[in-house]
């Protein structure tokens with residue numbers, strides 16, 4: 001039986017993919033790449049496109065709608081997309097190894113692990129290997145020349161879509177907080193950070209390692225800009 005690989009591509013800069021991730025993809029017969037919109041492009045595929053010859057490979061893009069997933073359960077549409085991807089992967093494993101490139105690291109808010117769980121239900125004995133990637137937060141901290149945590153500090157990574165009470169508790173009790181998926185909730189976040197007197201400690205990193213990279217130290221201004229989905233805030237007290 002051939003192997004299915006879930007491969008982290010890093011956050012955007014093609015030089016931030018691992019040697020192992022790239023070599024493994026080069027040896028795969030098929031790439032199944034995720035994208036968020038039917039008519040959009042796969043960001044993960046865009047990262048690897050210029051690094052390898054795709055002419056002799058089968059490349060399939062699968063759309064995963066961006067709906068909320070809770071406790072591993074998605075909407076009907078989302079679960080149908082997981083099953084569609086899993087079936088495609090099983091079909092193409094007959095022709096050789098298959099890779100699923102995913103933005104950043106597969107272990108951090110990635111569709112890769114939903115596909116993993118769906119495949120394991122459909123074919124419990126199949127071999128799946130994960131190849132880690134550099135996370136967006138690692139890239140953001142490097143661009144900002146700031147650590148995520150040192151010594152005895154507590155680092156928390158959290159979707160910014162949590163309610164204010166839960167976010168407030170986390171922001172109060174942790175030394176360093178990484179807020180992901182911030183772009184649609186900036187007004188609420190700015191108000192909360194202001195209330196907690198943390199606005200000056202927060203930096204927003206937009207499209208790190210990508211063509212549109214920006215670092216926003218003024219979060220009020222960032223909230224008034226058309227912030228990209230690929231934006232992350234680091235708050236270090």
Ligand SMILES: C[S@@+](CC[C@H](N)C(=O)[O-])C[C@H]1O[C@@H](n2cnc3c(N)ncnc32)[C@H](O)[C@@H]1O
Nearest residue numbers: 011104105108135136180181207208230231232
């Ligand atoms: C679905 S999660 C993917 C996270 C990814 N697996 C990782 O390891 O970082 C998408 C969120 O990651 C963050 N993100 C991904 N790429 C980014 C980038 N290049 N710059 C800043 N934030 C990014 C944003 O917070 C975005 O809303």
